[in-house]
Amino acid sequence: MNKSVTFTYSLAALGVASFLGLSASSALAHDGKEGHKHYTASAKAHQIAQQNLIIDTHIDVPYRLKKDWEDVTKATARGDFDYPRAKAGGLNVPFMSIYIPANLERTPGASYQLAHELIDSMEALAYRAPGKFALAASVDQVMQQQERGVISIAMGMENGSPIEGDLNNLVKFYNRGIRYITLAHSESNHIADSSYDIRKQWNGLSPFGKELVTAMNEIGVMIDISHVSDDAFWQTIELSKVPVIASHSSLRKYTPGFERNMSDDMIKALAENGGVIMINFGSSFVTQQANRYGAMIRGQIEKVQEQYGADSDEAKQRIAELRAKNPYPFATLEQVLDHIDHVKNLVGIDYIGIGSDYDGVGDSLPEGLKDVSSYPNLVQGLLDRGYSEADIEKILYKNFVRVWREVEAYAAAN
Template identity: 80%
Template sequence: MKQHVLIGLVSALTLSASAVAQTYQASDKAVQLAQDNLIIDTHIDVPYRLEKDWEDVTVATQRGDFDYPRAVVGGLNVPFMSIYIPANLERTEGASYQLAHKLIDSMEALAYRAPDKFDIAYSVADVEEQYERGVISIAMGMENGSPIEGDLANLQTFYERGIRYITLAHSESNHIADSSYDIRKQWNGLSPFGVELVEAMNNTGVMVDISHVSDEAFWQTLEVTKVPVIASHSSLRRYTPGFERNMSDDMIKALADNGGVIMINYGSAFVTQQANRYNAMIAKQAEAIREELGADSEEAQARIEKLRSSNPYPFATLEQVLDHIDHVVDLVGIDYVGIGSDYDGVGDSLPVGLKDVASYPNLIQGLLDRGYSDADIKKILNENLLRVWREVEAYAANN
């Protein structure tokens, strides 16, 4: 049973295609495109969310951005579940390694508990077979390479457990690479082991993810890799000047020359300058109030509360997310962009119109409204990422 046939199950879930169109303002065509095509989202933080606040995502949930019913409505076929490892765990020997295995265990358990709904995807062939069978493919990416712990044998271990991309670093520089967020830049890019790891990932069949790394680490990775790389959940620095976590135009051009793909992050702080600077602006003004009135005074607390209520968070919009996609296409073409939403990873900062995994038809409607063809949309939804994944698989098979 193909995944698009699952729309027939939606009535049992108290949802329907027409309800989606009404709720999310997507046309029947957009809903149908979502159901008739593979949708791959390369970054969804369900494992760490459930580690902190468990819910049964095989049924409708009260919290979070992902569950099975909403995924079916949205047409999501291949969520890359993020095996997210907090950067500070690298300071405790074995902690990153243990958490990574625990989070992978949780995804295997999810597939085991609901084999009619989920299965683990280890390859493009698995994705295609599972799509025909009508189950959602759980692919896995490791966000932060800390669990490798300087031992290439661990890379093989995690490959065998299903890890198909590794984000080299996260919010702090680690033993592999410098982070875009870390001012220390201890390696000025990749560490010597990081160079070895990129080469080994190529040979093993694990996609290299350059989201989160410093600019220097990005450029060095492109010099080392023999296959295309991905940015699993990044957006464009053009719209967030000075935010190194996003990619510059020159980096996107180089990524395209490499054959790689940038998967657009939905988080408002990644999408607009206003949202990107909001927290820092509020924190600066709140600190000034505390200094003036005393950190623990009731008057200070009241003033800060008023500050927050009169300056609500400036959520990005669907249109602004589409601007990022448009710019990549204008810059390098349709073949180098995809979806890396960061659902369950960016808190309550998701854009208006893209609040959970039921809303992919909204994105498709926006693309249709901007003149993208069905063939273009299919590339964004799945073909661009599948091309990279296949090239990585093929290179590893021959090395």
């Protein structure tokens, strides 16, 4: 191996700062060594969080517990969610994500099986701690359970692959409490193309996907367009007779070229449809730096491994140095607030909600929004930016409740 070649470990020195649209000095300001801010929400922010419903439409507890079980009815050592932290943050309605990995669709029955197992786990959670949790399948149940002081577990299915091309399965999952379905996930499936998948096999929705949109309207399951391709989004908006949601998406304005987030034109169309974009907190959804970090660091790691051998001690040492000198560029609460500001300025306050992706984005959460105890920090940030309490209530729950009730009403009339 040619050890005469030397490596420069700073991504900024390698031109990454320029690639990300930063100066070298601004890149260093995000290196985790500087700029850490301690967020302290005021008594007013805590009061707003505790006195109002907080609905977060995307929390990945079910799959987290399948992989690494902990008793979330008590304080846990790991993860972003547990009962004490949820109560401290004022969270009333976590929509628990029934997350189905995209590759399971290649094995008949696997998606369907996992979906039922994850729903079982949420039923078991509510059964084990009836004084803390209760399942919720309607807005009225949520409101009643808020009065009782218990946390309502609502459920959304992330990836429609468990439907398996059979509308009878939609009925089964509705009867088990599924109240939104994310049409696709990281790969195109039998329903829709994925924003992440370069194979756009359907050029949007499949023929069955178009049937499913109508059937979801009629039964009362909200349509979630997070993860789908742009063409699938536009076709869904055209077909749906009720508002749709983006359960955990942020803005392409701040992550250019990232199709998983929503463009301004899409947000305008979503608002015209009456829908809501639920802002994702994950750093890679919030800033361009974090969004491109993974690809850049992987590229440098591959160069080290190519030069020194993937399993060599020299490569391991140099990769450790590379990571130490270029830590993950966490987003901040302020940058999440920028996304909210932009939606408000673009289409108004009535189309914004919270879809944090807690327990779904690993350790990439922004400074100030690290777990479900952090909602008062978000409230404080909104207060600091001049949002009224009425505006904040819309973001915390009223906008989403409006959509959920409209979906319920349409289904009841059909």
